[in-house]
Amino acid sequence: MTIRKRMHLAAHFPGVNNTTVWSDPRAGSQIDFSSFEHLARVAERGLFDFFFLAEGLRLREHKGRLHDLDVVGRPESVTVLNALAAVTERLGLAATVNATFNEPYELARRLASLDHLSGGRAAWNVVTSSDAFTGENFRRGGYLDRADRYTRAAEFVATAREIWDSWTPDGTPRPFSHHGRHFSVSGTFDVPRSPQGHPVVIQAGDSEEGREFAASAADVIFTRHGTLEAGRAFYADVKGRLAAYGRRPEELKIMPGVTFVLGDTAAEAQEKADVIREQQVSPQTAILTLEQVWGRDLSAYDPDGPLPDVDPDPQGRQTQGRVPLGDPFAVAAKWRALSEAKGLSIRQTVIEATGRQSFIGTPRQVAARMEEFVTEEAADGFILVPHLTPGGLDDFVERVVPLLQERGAFRTEYSGSTLRDHLGLPLPVWKG
Template sequence: MTTSRKQLHLAAHFPGVNNTTVWQDPRSQSQIDFSSFVHLARTAERGLFDFFFLAEGLRLREHKGRIHDLDVVGRPESLTVLNALAAVTERLGLAATVNATFNEPYELARRLATLDHLSDGRAAWNVVTSSDAFTGENFRRGGYLDHADRYTRAAEFVATARELWDSWSEDGTPRPFAHSGQHFDIRGEFTVPRSPQGHPVVIQAGDSPAGRDFAASAADVIFTRHGTLEAGRAFYADVKGRLAAHGRTHDSLKIMPGVTFVLGDTAAEAQEKAHHIRRQQVSPQNALLTAEQIWGVDLSHLDPDGPLPGFDPEPDPKLTQGRTRLGDPQEIADRWRALSEAKGLSLRETVIEATGRQSFIGTPETVAAEMDAFVTQDAADGFILVPHLTPGGLDDFVDRVVPLLQERGAFRTEYEGGTLRSHLGLPRPVARPVWKG
């Protein structure tokens, strides 16, 4: 499809061990069985999505010394799953979240290049970092990395991986490599020939100034979250504005927020469904657990339908292990109290409203129009959809919203190329000369 109109990109996030997923819904199925991954991936490919996106978890999260409920059935390794999905999909990009703190460049570059070969050029790597000593206990160097060093290691990790991918020439000739830096000092010969994309697509998730700089310097896609058009436009302008300093063009980085959606035949029906979903996502128990992360103490004696705690937070970093901190506890508690008092909300109702992530709620026509507006007004280049059901949560969107986006001329009607880079409109990197020994 040839058009000067700005096109919208779409990706699908597998709804696994996160608090967006509604597990008590009778339509929910396994987050481990291969059939669940196949269903969502094939639905995304039927909808002509750019890629399928898997999260990662290197340790089962804990709360008050017990495994978190959402982790009790386990967390499979993402690249293994995607290698299997490469055999049952044809065009869909396959994106794995892999930690740059607890892996090594040679091994990971090899695994990603292998996926790129097996999938005929559809591999992507979502680069994440960690300075979490709790997670690090699963590894030989647990807890060794200072928080301030996580992005410096990640940047060097990505640069080293690119050197490895470039160590085979375009004509299929292996060349020795060598890298000596702050975090890695390696040399030798890479075992995997140059893959169809040259480099797998690099995705980065982060919103801090360091994360934005890292994305502007090294990523092809940035996975972020911004709930309003204004916030999205500010983030978009900021990150795109950083590209020139790294010698990059405006279109060399795609900004794709993670979003949720709720569809209804009418606006009122969609809002009613959204309210029901939020109450399923934040059960009475879940509301108390969320509040405990803020207040830092056991709150099981409180009534979730009663008021918020009347005392100030007492932060305890060991209460919840392996989960991202929500922010400054006192600031959050003050904000929640103001919200609760202004609207007369209970503890559970406050958590529901304060932590809501539902992004697009309405009829298919409304959702298609709002998504198109985000893209045409430069608040995003597209979206990574996070359904609330596993594995059928994407079905309605593909059946009801995608055709409307196509009618608007905002989304492709067929895949024009076979690689993920072609879907995203990104060039294939040319192999650069590397050190020769």
């Protein structure tokens, strides 16, 4: 009898990205608690491992004005998850919190509190920033060089773990003391050890530094590799780094962020996907995206016309608070080649070049394709990013999850109560 490898699933609350469709009549509030609650309850009904919240520390700007695709008024992530802990029972609760503009003791305390209130279901998605624009919101400012982001983040995670480990497994508090390059802290922690030892650590980053950081310190890595080939290469690379840190492959779960579109037939699903992409990239969004690459004001260009014949301005910065799409000359050359080969307009080029729809087809086709990624070691599971708030996950849970269960590729019930139980992660070894 063949034993299938079971996948892990998580739900990403949509928002600050090029995936969300704001104009759909079914789209709801991005900030009302009812929206967070709906998506979380659906994810738990689908037996997902965790609910994932992204977060930004400053509203992005484009040409000096608020970015049209940003969310104004989004509540702070850990606060939302504490509220969700009261309306869910098993679902993991993952908060994105920046390691550049926070401090270890304060954050360790907030996350340990969430871990206790939820019965051991907390996770921390560690992100970094070297952006001086974001840093203007903080006393320290954006002084960190890009190369220092991960050294601070690695020490931050290590310090937080030292603080969590200052309580013994039998419930005895002991003083902690850490003195390093970025942090010098000591004292006694006031939150006992949680049911899962300490929160699960998630890391999002595909750079060389990010991969090494994930191999050394993360329990889950959130990636963007949408193709089977790219996923297998990334999976082998990151898993291959674990031994250097005394870790086994199963101690790090690789979960790419993916989208999905379902239809009763493959043709219907593709038609829906095409419509969604047009909704995601309006004419205005197409020009805005192009300006991020070209570093120039391109508002005079027709989104239904050809790409600009001028070169990018590498010193130009139209958007603040958003990660650049890459080397502007390389991206522009790639987009020009795509446009010329297929006769695409600006909007059509942006739609095709920035598309993130990973799984398109009937529920049975999507279930089979997802299982293939896991079986072929391109992923351990997926973080689903729906295009609608808050009901974008409903169809997947109703139509795809039962098929994954039928195939033996996904759980039929929760076997434990903590997030580490769901992910099959061992309890952290106490290092008191």
